[in-house]
Amino acid sequence: MKRRRLRGTVTSTKMQKTIVVRVDRHVTHPMYEKAYVVSKKYKVHEPAGVAHVGDVVEFEECRPMSSDVRWRYVKTFKAAIA
Numbered sequence: 001m002k003r004r005r006l007r008g009t010v011t012s013t014k015m016q017k018t019i020v021v022r023v024d025r026h027v028t029h030p031m032y033e034k035a036y037v038v039s040k041k042y043k044v045h046e047p048a049g050v051a052h053v054g055d056v057v058e059f060e061e062c063r064p065m066s067s068d069v070r071w072r073y074v075k076t077f078k079a080a081i082a
Contacts, residue, residue: 003060006042007077010055017047018069021057046073054080 008023024039044059051057056078059071 003062005058005060005074006071007056007058008042010051010053010057010080011041013049013051013053015043017045017049019044019046019051019057019073021059021071042071043069044071044073045069048073051076052080 006021006023008021010019011022012020021042021044022039023042024037026035027038028035042059044057045062045065051073055076057076058074060074061070062072064070065072
């Protein structure tokens with residue numbers, strides 16, 4: 001089964017085994033044709049603890065892990081400069 005994969009920036013790692021990732025999309029207004037950014041936050045299951053705030057990560061959808069966690073960490077693309 002092909003699962004959706006998204007890429008975003010880690011904004012929080014304060015929960016155990018869960019990170020919060022912000023995904024930005026560029027959208028054009030239908031009437032005014034102005035481009036703007038729309039962002040959404042996803043809670044991602046990541047038990048290893050390798051992702052840190054500022055990292056660009058890829059994650060995919062999976063079965064529900066809890067009431068609001070439906071995504072699984074796949075890999076890190078760009079690590080935050082520390």
